[in-house]
Amino acid sequence: MNPKPAKSALPPHTAEENLAYTRQMLGELRTVVNAEGADMLGYLIEMAYVEAGDILAGLRPLSVRGHRDPAIGMPLKPAGKIKL
Secondary structure, three states, X not given: OOOOOOOOOXXXXXXXXXXXXXXXXXXXHHHHHHHHOOHHHHHHHHHHHHHHHHHHOXXXXXXXXXXOOOOOOOOOOOOOOOOO
């Protein structure tokens, strides 16, 4: 039995509003984890915070999917067994 997700009474938000909210929450999480001494987690949250800020400032695209360089020289099939 799958419960239906609750419908929000709030109007949908723009991508910019959602990113700004996410960045704000990341800032708060960063403060909490740094106070607990979780250095690696704090670093990862900081990177996400910076990334969200860069996207909001127009310095980075929202997604790089489809804009990546193809892997050059990588075999498409596994080599199989190696004969000695």
